[in-house]
Amino acid sequence: xxxxxxxxxxxxxxxxxxxxxxxxxxxxxxxxxxxxxxxxxxxxxxxxxxxxxxxxx
Numbered sequence: 001x002x003x004x005x006x007x008x009x010x011x012x013x014x015x016x017x018x019x020x021x022x023x024x025x026x027x028x029x030x031x032x033x034x035x036x037x038x039x040x041x042x043x044x045x046x047x048x049x050x051x052x053x054x055x056x057x
Contacts, residue, residue, distance in 0.1 A: 016031050016032060016033055016035075016054045017031065017032045018030065018031045018032075018050035018051075018053060018054055019050070020043060020046045020047060020050060023039060025041060026039035026040060026041060027043045027045075029046045029047065029050035030050075031050070031054070037049035037050065037053065
């Protein structure tokens, strides 16, 4: 995946939409609500962070 501009904000009470973005050697999960996960070297871990956020959100 390529780095993209920040996600649009989701209105409160709406579904969270997460995606992962490359930042150099790292991968970061982001959500439409503004949440951002920690930078990870493993894409799979960034996806796990995103899934955890979506489940908790």
